Amino acid sequence: MLRGLSSSTHVPVKAFFSRIMSTHPHMAKSTEPKEISIPIPNGHIAGKVWNEGGTPILGLHGLMDNAGTWDGVAPLLPRNLSLIAIDFHGHGLSSWYPAGVYRHYTGLLLTIERVVQHFGWEEVNLLGHSMGAGAGFMYAGTFPEKVKKLVMIDLVKPISTPPSYQPERTAKSISELIAAEAKLNTSPPTYDYDTIVEKQVKSYGLSITEKSAKILLKRGSVKHPDGQYSFSYDPRLKIGYMFGMTFEQQKEFAERLQCELFILKATARPMYELQETCDEIMNIYEKRARKFMYQKVEGTHHVHLNHPELVAPVISQFFSKAASHL
Known part of the structure; x- marks a missing residue:
């Protein structure tokens, strides 16, 4: 399935930056990151920022990963794009969940909202991989007025739980x-x-x-x-979540999308659910998202970390179009 962008064409990094630098001379390669710590009621959320002061993009990592998942992509971003990569609870340098508390997918949305409020953003761009992509999708469905653009790397939708399995x-x-x-x-x-x-x-x-x-x-x-x-x-x-989401619930989140959505799917990984299920929700994306694009990229589930040169140009282009109008 191909929507919006060619899945067979990869934009070389040199060619991409030569083109974008010719039209935006102020845009140079990313600066060194700055470590940050965001206070929350039960501790802190750690992270790091590249290109502080640029158009903000919130980076959301996958399960068992951390903010370092963007270490390869971030230095290849234009300087007018500011990547704020966080460690979710229990990951990286962030606080663990308190004793006696169990985690739930919605806790990821709460963390995102705490970060958004901390920085005082009225709108946010989201860049997510795997679990972080799913959290970004759900946040965009929860607060559709707040999300301008969303990139989901190697995930079409969070994995749903049939009611009979629950x-x-x-x-x-x-x-x-x-x-x-x-x-x-x-x-x-x-x-x-x-x-x-x-x-x-x-x-x-x-x-x-x-x-x-x-x-x-x-x-x-x-x-x-x-x-x-x-x-x-x-x-x-x-430990798996005590409660999952049904596909019907996920479709309701998808129906509320208002952002531009770009899914970058790794070729070496499956769709994680039945193709017809993924097709059904992508049809909703096409109807509800302001703009929907789907592209395949050659690589594994962590293609953005293993081969950032394949990923950075296309997501830079996607987000730079927003930045140029701000």
């Missing part, structure tokens, strides 16, 4: 959560650096390279005084 899923999640809570105060396993890198690569299947694993580990691990490393994520992240 009771068993809930029971499984409750049991796993209680078991995980009993281990929260224990010391995590430690590894030498090469081993933790290897474990990171293996845990993602064939989705990330060794280089990408090292990038994620910068925010996703802690080094101990003895030189050993351990993962720093909240172990409760591995």
Whole structure:
């Protein structure tokens, strides 16, 4: 399926920046990032900002990832685009969920809204990968008047839960959560650096390279005084949500979209749900979104991290059109 942009044509980075620099001389390659910490009721949301002061784009990472997922893309963005990449709860350098609290997908929307209010944005552009893409979609359906543009990388929609599956899923999640809570105060396993890198690569299947694993580990691990490393994520992240969303509920969020929407789908990954289900919701996108584009990009689920040169030009072009009119 091809909508809006050619799936077979990739814009080379050099060609893209040569073209855009010729029409916008003030736009140069991105500056070094600045670390930020946003206070919230139960701690803080950590993140980093590239090109502070430009048109804001909020970067939303996938499950078990962190703000480092944009380390390759961000330096390739034009300087008039400001990428604010956050670590969701329990990821990267952000606070974990409080003891006794279970996470839910809607908690991601609450985090996004806290960040939006912190910066005083009346409108926001969203750049999401996987879980972050799904959260961006749901936020855009929850607050359609606030989202100007949304890019979803390797996700057409959040994975839905059929109602008949829900009771068993809930029971499984409750049991796993209680078991995980009993281990929260224990010391995590430690590894030498090469081993933790290897474990990171293996845990993602064939989705990330060794280089990408090292990038994620910068925010996703802690080094101990003895030189050993351990993962720093909240172990409760591995537990499935107690309640999922049905496809019917997701369609209601899609019906409320008003933003421009661009889906960049990796070729090496499946659609995650039946093709007819994805087609149905994309038909809603075409009707409700201000503009809808769909493009395929060659690569794995983490194509933006492994090969940012394939992703940065097209998303830069998508967001720069908005920036040029502000």
